[in-house]
Amino acid sequence: SSNEGTIVGRGFIIRNVKKEDLPKVIYINEVTLPENYPEYFYEYHLDNWGRAFFLAEVDGRAVGYIMNRIETVMGLSRSFFQKKGHVVSIAVLEGYRRRGIGEALMRAGMKSMKDVYGAKSVYLEVRVSNDPAIKLYEKLGFKKVRVIEGYYSDGENAYVMEREL
Numbered sequence: 001s002s003n004e005g006t007i008v009g010r011g012f013i014i015r016n017v018k019k020e021d022l023p024k025v026i027y028i029n030e031v032t033l034p035e036n037y038p039e040y041f042y043e044y045h046l047d048n049w050g051r052a053f054f055l056a057e058v059d060g061r062a063v064g065y066i067m068n069r070i071e072t073v074m075g076l077s078r079s080f081f082q083k084k085g086h087v088v089s090i091a092v093l094e095g096y097r098r099r100g101i102g103e104a105l106m107r108a109g110m111k112s113m114k115d116v117y118g119a120k121s122v123y124l125e126v127r128v129s130n131d132p133a134i135k136l137y138e139k140l141g142f143k144k145v146r147v148i149e150g151y152y153s154d155g156e157n158a159y160v161m162e163r164e165l
C-alpha cells in the first residue's frame with residue numbers, strides 16, 4: 001500500500017516514527033510521564049531501532065508512542081547470545097486512553113522486535129503503582145519477574161515484566 005507499515009485501528013492509526021515526528025513524541029512523553037529524556041536519546045533509538053518506534057495518530061494528531069530497543073544478552077546453552085526487546089517508553093495522551101491504542105502500540109512494537117530484529121523475548125520496567133500499565137502488560141501475557149528497589153528517581157520500586165516473543 002502507499003502507507004507501508006501503517007496499522008489502522010478503530011479511529012486511530014499506528015505508523016513508524018520519522019525524525020520530524022520527534023517533537024510530538026517528546027511532547028507526549030513530557031505531559032504523561034515523569035521519566036523524560038534528552039532529544040539525542042530519542043534520536044539514538046530512532047536511528048538504531050526505528051522500525052520498532054511507533055506513533056499513534058487520531059485525525060492526524062499524534063496521541064501516543066512506543067519506543068523500543070534491542071539488547072543482546074547471554075541466554076542459555078543452545079544459543080548463547082539472545083536478542084531481547086526492551087520497551088523503553090510507551091504513553092498515550094490522557095484523553096485518548098481506553099480505546100485500544102496502548103495495546104495496539106505494544107502489539108506493533110512486539111511484532112517488529114520479533115520479525116524485524118529477531119528478538120526472542122521482551123521486557124520492561126514499570127512503577128509498582130502503575131496499575132493501568134501493569135494491567136495492559138498482563139493482558140498481553142507479560143509476567144512480573146522481579147522487583148528493582150528504588151529504580152525511579154523518586155525512590156519508587158519497579159517491576160520487571162517479561163514475556164516470550
Ligand code: ACO
Pocket residue numbers: 032033087088089090091092093096097098099100101102103104124125126127130131132133135136137139
Ligand atoms: N485500568 C485498568 N486496566 C487498564 C487501564 C486502566 N486504567 N488502562 C489500560 N488497561 C488494560 C485493560 O486490560 C485494557 O483492555 P480493555 O480496555 O479491553 O479492558 C488494556 O490495558 C488495553 O488498554 P488500551 O486502551 O490499549 O491502553 P491505553 O491506550 O489506555 O494506554 C497506557 C495504556 C499506555 C498505560 C496509558 O494508560 C498511559 O499512557 N499511561 C501513562 C503513561 C504510562 O504509564 N506509560 C507506561 C510506563 S512503563 C513503560 O513505559 C515501559
Ligand code: ZN
Pocket residue numbers: 086087088124125
Ligand atoms: Zn527500561
